[in-house]
Amino acid sequence: xxxxxxxxxxxxxxxxxxxxxxxxxxxxxxxxxxxxxxxxxxxxxxxxxxxxxxxxxxxxxxxxxxxxxxxxxxxxxxxxxxxxxxxxxxxxxxxxxxxxxxxxxxxxxxxxxxxxxxxxxxxxxxxxxxxxxxxxxxxxxxxxxxxxxxxxxxxxxxxxxxxxxxxxxxxxxxxxxxxxxxxxxxxxxxxxxxxxxxxxxxxxxxxxxxxxxxxxxxxxxxxxxxxxxxxxxxxxxxxxxxxxxxxxxxxxxxxxxxxxxxxxxxxxxxxxxxxxxxxxxxxxxxxxxxxxxxxxxxxxxxxxxxxxxxxxxxxxxxxxxxxxxxxxxxxxxxxxxxxxxxxxxxx
Amino acid sequence: xxxxxxxxxxxxxxxxxxxxxxxxxxxxxxxxxxxxxxxxxxxxxxxxxxxxxxxxxxxxxxxxxxxxxxxxxxxxxxxxxxxxxxxxxxxxxxxxxxxxxxxxxxxxxxxxxxxxxxxxxxxxxxxxxxxxxxxxxxxxxxxxxxxxxxxxxxxxxxxxxxxxxxxxxxxxxxxxxxxxxxxxxxxxxxxxxxxxxxxxxxxxxxxxxxxxxxxxxxxxxxxxxxxxxxxxxxxxxxxxxxxxxxxxxxxxxx
Numbered sequence: 001x002x003x004x005x006x007x008x009x010x011x012x013x014x015x016x017x018x019x020x021x022x023x024x025x026x027x028x029x030x031x032x033x034x035x036x037x038x039x040x041x042x043x044x045x046x047x048x049x050x051x052x053x054x055x056x057x058x059x060x061x062x063x064x065x066x067x068x069x070x071x072x073x074x075x076x077x078x079x080x081x082x083x084x085x086x087x088x089x090x091x092x093x094x095x096x097x098x099x100x101x102x103x104x105x106x107x108x109x110x111x112x113x114x115x116x117x118x119x120x121x122x123x124x125x126x127x128x129x130x131x132x133x134x135x136x137x138x139x140x141x142x143x144x145x146x147x148x149x150x151x152x153x154x155x156x157x158x159x160x161x162x163x164x165x166x167x168x169x170x171x172x173x174x175x176x177x178x179x180x181x182x183x184x185x186x187x188x189x190x191x192x193x194x195x196x197x198x199x200x201x202x203x204x205x206x207x208x209x210x211x212x213x214x215x216x217x218x219x220x221x222x223x224x225x226x227x228x229x230x231x232x233x234x235x236x237x238x239x240x241x242x243x244x245x246x247x248x249x250x251x252x253x254x255x256x257x258x259x260x261x262x263x264x265x266x267x268x269x270x271x272x273x274x275x276x277x278x279x280x281x282x283x284x285x286x287x288x289x290x291x292x293x294x295x296x297x298x299x300x301x302x303x304x305x306x307x308x309x310x311x312x313x314x315x316x317x318x319x320x321x322x323x324x325x326x327x328x329x330x331x332x333x334x335x336x337x338x339x340x341x342x343x344x345x346x347x
Numbered sequence: 348x349x350x351x352x353x354x355x356x357x358x359x360x361x362x363x364x365x366x367x368x369x370x371x372x373x374x375x376x377x378x379x380x381x382x383x384x385x386x387x388x389x390x391x392x393x394x395x396x397x398x399x400x401x402x403x404x405x406x407x408x409x410x411x412x413x414x415x416x417x418x419x420x421x422x423x424x425x426x427x428x429x430x431x432x433x434x435x436x437x438x439x440x441x442x443x444x445x446x447x448x449x450x451x452x453x454x455x456x457x458x459x460x461x462x463x464x465x466x467x468x469x470x471x472x473x474x475x476x477x478x479x480x481x482x483x484x485x486x487x488x489x490x491x492x493x494x495x496x497x498x499x500x501x502x503x504x505x506x507x508x509x510x511x512x513x514x515x516x517x518x519x520x521x522x523x524x525x526x527x528x529x530x531x532x533x534x535x536x537x538x539x540x541x542x543x544x545x546x547x548x549x550x551x552x553x554x555x556x557x558x559x560x561x562x563x564x565x566x567x568x569x570x571x572x573x574x575x576x577x578x579x580x581x582x583x584x585x586x587x588x589x590x591x592x593x594x595x596x597x598x599x600x601x
Binding site: 092093094225226228229231232233235236238239240241242243281285286287 | 395397417418420421422424425426428431433434435436437438441442445446448449451495499
């Protein structure tokens with residue numbers, strides 16, 4: 001019996017990390033936020049932010065440009081990661097993602113409709129029209145998935161997945177058709193939107209996104225223990241007293257709201273929802289009570305860093321942050337597939 | 348005490364259970380036996396409340412199963428299902444603690460963790476405590492799941508324990524350990540134990556009562572030692588007499 005040495009030793013070591021993981025990630029997030037706020041076209045040294053010795057101009061830049069952007073990155077990154085963690089739990093599959101059930105694509109379809117068909121209206125309302133459209137699209141997808149999942153009498157996860165595939169295909173076809181109809185300017189707007197960017201960050205978008213995302217994330221955290229039990233299987237969870245139907249409804253609604261709100265303010269940012277919960281699971285284990293809040297923090301940190309790089313690397317121009325996250329996330333996803341094939345996930 | 352009255356259950360016009368009447372008494376281990384597709388697991392699911400029968404009713408301690416809330420029910424009965432694939436790297440101990448979910452609001456985390464440890468010790472799996480569940484062998488996983496089910500009704504007197512082929516992946520030693528444990532707990536805590544099983548020899552030795560079921564009908568019920576004979580086996584399982592005698596005759600009728 002030489003196994004226990006490693007098998008028993010690891011978790012004890014990990015437990016020690018687990019206790020301090022959340023405060024540690026919180027500190028990291030704070031640090032990343034300060035650094036990100038200090039970087040940009042107008043130089044605002046970190047020491048001056050912390051020390052409070054700022055000129056009026058620096059103050060104005062921080063207040064109207066940097067802070068909203070930093071906060072938006074934090075909220076959107078957190079929302080995407082939390083939704084990913086919840087979806088992976090719901091589908092009992094570590095490779096699930098909010099994109100899987102068609103929420104992101106149908107948001108894209110709604111935005112495409114606004115950009116291409118409602119040209120003059122969009123002109124008046126600009127960014128607001130696109131945000132409202134994205135949110136409506138995400139909720140519409142959620143509603144359709146609900147109706148189909150209920151066809152089986154229970155709230156079938158398999159039906160949700162299959163409905164999601166159909167929604168994805170239909171929405172992609174719709175976006176394709178609208179792309180075909182669009183003129184050059186519309187095409188450009190649409191393409192940039194699907195690549196995701198936090199460039200439009202305003203206090204309004206921060207507040208709107210936060211009022212939807214924070215309560216949804218808190219509800220998911222509150223249901224974390226039951227989400228753990230759900231991983232035993234739906235009937236097992238029911239035997240253990242979990243109201244499985246209600247739990248599944250809550251997860252889907254909160255996820256759709258979070259992802260919808262995130263997409264509405266930032267466009268489509270890929271792979272944060274998939275990769276972040278994985279990193280947490282690899283280091284802290286699969287317990288949702290820790291996984292969900294830790295994912296929120298790490299998602300916020302990673303998107304904040306990605307966005308800081310995206311807006312500085314090709315300055316004065318700006319790279320869509322969605323490209324960056326997908327460029328890092330894609331290879332990582334392939335690596336995960338290889339790991340799953342070799343039969344070992346996580347610890 | 349579980350009472351099934353006139354249970355009828357069909358799927359897509361195919362009748363799985365037909366007018367099943369059965370009573371399961373506390374302090375007794377009862378086996379449900381029968382060939383593949385006889386309706387054993389369906390009957391078990393109807394008795395646990397996982398399936399709602401088309402007709403008839405199941406009552407637990409005299410109260411209709413439909414009148415129980417999920418939490419109430421989860422404290423009065425525990426169920427071990429057949430296969431439990433989990434693709435997330437929970438440790439064995441974490442899985443067993445999930446069995447304490449019905450008590451998570453009123454019992455402390457520490458006391459629940461302690462009960463989980465004791466349950467793991469009972470099923471001879473304490474050494475697997477911190478191993479990742481997906482990396483365990485089938486038999487080890489089955490013992491962990493059994494520990495989880497025990498943790499669920501740990502301090503309950505007279506609760507019900509449903510086991511669907513609990514020994515299917517276990518080696519001989521652990522098969523007997525598990526059945527001994529089931530018998531011991533059944534007597535100590537006055538449990539109503541209902542086991543679906545295929546191993547007739549094990550059923551003969553380790554259960555008090557049994558029901559034979561075939562094509563959805565109860566074909567007989569009574570004391571295991573009297574009922575499990577080469578004659579009944581041959582009839583219920585459509586097994587030529589010489590095979591039945593070969594397997595069970597020498598030991599059971601001789």
